[in-house]
Amino acid sequence: MxxxxxxxxxxxxxxxxxxxxxxxxxxxxxxxxxxxxxxxxxxxxxxxxxxxxxxxxxxxxxxxxxxxxxxxxxxxxxxxxxxxxxxxxxxxxxxxxxxxxxxxxxxxxxxxxxxxxxxxxxxxxxxxxxxxxxxxxxxxxxxxxxxLMRRLDEKFGFEGLIYSSSKMGQVVQRLQRIAPTDASVLILGETGTGKEVVAQAIHQNSPRKKKPFVPLNCAELSEHLLESELFGHAKGAYTDAASERIGRLEYANGGTLFLDEIGDMPMATQVKLLRVLESSEITRVGENKPIKINVRLISATNCNLEDAITAGTFRSDLYHRLRIVTVQLPPLRERPDDILPLFDHFLKMFAKKHDKKIRGIDRTVYQRCLEYDWPGNVRQLRNFAESMVVLDLDGTIGLDDLPPELIQDGDDLTPPAEPKPTVSANGELTSMVGQPISEVEKWLIAETLKSTGQNREEAAKLLGIGERTLYRKIKEYGLRGD
Ligand SMILES: Nc1ncnc2c1ncn2[C@@H]1O[C@H](COP(=O)(O)OP(=O)(O)OP(=O)(O)O)[C@@H](O)[C@H]1O
Missing domain, CATH: 3.40.50.2300 (Response regulator)
Structure with a gap:
């Protein structure tokens, strides 16, 4: 990203x-x-x-x-x-x-x-x-x-964070105070709550924004590779080190290093990282010449570091160094006001990506989103939205597009043959938008006839047209009228 x-x-x-x-x-x-x-x-x-x-x-x-x-x-x-x-x-x-x-x-x-x-x-x-x-x-x-900077601000600044809950509002206020400083930040939160986007937003709103934002996931690499990634290495430092390599700390000089899943960093690497933070110097693996660096550190974890300290897998001196300020991201289920704005945002984003037209969303789909507890948080919501856009056939996100986790017993999962009216989050009728007027008229007449028990006189009155016009339209649209 x-x-x-x-x-x-x-x-x-x-x-x-x-x-x-x-x-x-x-x-x-x-x-x-x-x-x-x-x-x-x-x-x-x-x-x-x-x-x-x-x-x-x-x-x-x-x-x-x-x-x-x-x-x-x-x-x-x-x-x-x-x-x-x-x-x-x-x-x-x-x-x-x-x-x-x-x-x-x-x-x-x-x-x-x-x-x-x-x-x-x-x-x-x-x-x-x-x-x-x-x-x-x-x-x-x-x-x-x-x-370009403006576009980056839009994409990765606070403007890029979608929320409407007061809980996230408080988090963003805190971020606004933290961002302009050089303080090390520890971001805590369950998986998929947005720790990386928040780290990126802090960087983008800091004086370091013109310098690199460099992410590194500590859980994905072995101790040996992690150290080589962090500190770089000299040519020949390992049997497979064919050329010298700049580490991420050096690459992030002047900017921000984001260490994700810091709780998974091996103890030996923790000692070396602490030394770097204290001296603002790194030494590439296989070299002994120290290099001065100026890097802001943002780290994130979804595990409890205090428990890890008690269990002897995390150093308490590093923990205190990392957590000059902390940001706690609430899980999505604790900020339901964010669910629909995020869902709408992702639907729009993926409709554009997959070149699909989404004209409306069935109200029940919104209800299911609100009722679900989102163990995978925003990432799961994003993935669900993408799958719904990809699976959709009729331009309306309906029950037939729901992922298995959101389906309930008795749901009719067949895609509707005719366009049906649906409403957006703010209650507007949307699914007809983009349909030819004749389709809308056909649906409206059929529904009005249904609601009046096929009584044409009453239906014509409700529709505000003459009975003969209604009769003509019934024939024109091939509506059975009984
Ligand atoms: N408030 C938000 N507004 C817009 N997109 C968001 C928001 N929060 C999260 N996302 C999106 O959700 C996805 C997951 O976010 P992110 O990778 O930042 O989570 P994370 O907490 O770092 O996850 P992990 O713990 O697994 O590393 C990303 O695609 C991100 O863009």
Whole structure:
């Protein structure tokens, strides 16, 4: 999950479209300013010209520009001041400084003030255009990065956690206080309660969010492999270590390491991990050179570590080091208000994934979800939702799509031949949505006739149509009418 997130492909390519960029050209030599603007306009940039420093300053304060090209030496307000003003008031703007009087010290000062480029006169159109295109590309790249961060926030931030129970509301409030700090966090909860998504959300809301989030499940590997994964190893450290390898602790440097199922970590590895946490240094297996690291540790377990300490399988010094703050995730059965929002969320997600149209959900299905005790918690609910979407034939999640655990004696498991009305969690009639109007009308007439014991006069009255119209429709739809 994490790998996918960190390397999510960028959908937009980096092709620069100059007409998307507004350029301010500032030069008190009017002819030179016009020439620069013209040569940028020829390749599509949208230019505004200011022929003095004060005019340039006024433009920056009153209009948004993506790029500023400014001469360095001007009366009143010089190019350095324009650079400073632009960076202060338009932080996303890129500035190109042009000068006929370049000295090393002015160039250095300009760069210190984040000028993107420092161009010397005489300026050829090609040189100027290349600099402007480079500025546009830099801006576009920054925009794409912030869009990517926004998408990560949406997927893995607190926004990605679905809940409506007050119990989870309290947990999220606690997470919001914990996330910005560097404190080690121990997340406790039954299997499938969302410990990994919560760890990811903590990372995504921390100052470390631009650095890696690295998960490692301590239960899946032998002691030997776990240590090699955690600390890395030198070439030849083992018979099968053909090349050197960076460990997850080193890979997570600057970011967050998430150790899942920490209760399953062998005692010998626990000692080594504790040493790393105390010294902030690791030593790769087979090497003796320590490497400084700065990693936030989040760990999780579904077992009782205090019992494990009493049983002698977990070190109490490591336990206290890990649990600077703890987060307890309640099982799903203790937060029933979360069941339907999560169920709806997963149905939507899997309908998209499997390219299925879900028009409605039978009310009984919701009831069964609410009555069940979910021993596998959110993961089980997610798996059930996926299986229901995959099995569905008629666009309505009904009893015929239920997994065996939710079926009760006497359930009619045959898929309905005709579309039936169903309701959503908030009581709206939904299953007819997406059906042709004729199908809806046919169903409505048949049901009304049924409810009136096939009395056409009464049915026509209820439907608000004439008896003759009703008769015509009965024939048209092939309804027997008796
Ligand atoms: N509040 C939530 N909102 C959205 N999805 C959730 C939520 N809680 C859990 N999930 C989803 O449920 C599944 C199980 O969650 P996760 O892997 O985080 O559980 P876990 O407690 O770490 O499980 P385990 O103890 O088995 O490692 C994941 O697919 C996760 O995306």
């Amino acid at each position: 994490t790998q996918e997130a960190q390397t999510e492909p960028q959908s937009d390519t980096l092709e620069v479209q100059p007409d998307q960029f507004r350029v301010l050209v500032v030069d008190n030599d009017k002819a030179h300013a016009m020439t620069m603007a013209e040569s940028l306009e020829r390749i599509g940039f949208v230019c505004t010209v200011a022929t003095s420093g004060p005019e340039g300053a006024e433009q920056i304060m009153s209009q948004p520009f993506e790029i500023v090209v400014t001469d360095l030496v001007m009366n009143d307000i010089d190019g350095m001041e324009i650079l400073r003003l632009a960076k202060e008031n338009r932080p996303n703007c890129e500035v190109i400084v042009v000068t006929g009087h370049a000295t090393v010290s002015t160039a250095v000062t300009a760069m210190q003030h984040s000028a993107l480029n420092f161009l010397e006169k005489p300026l050829t159109p090609d040189k100027l255009r290349a600099a402007a295109l480079k500025a546009a590309e830099t801006i576009q790249l920054k925009r794409q990065n912030s869009e």
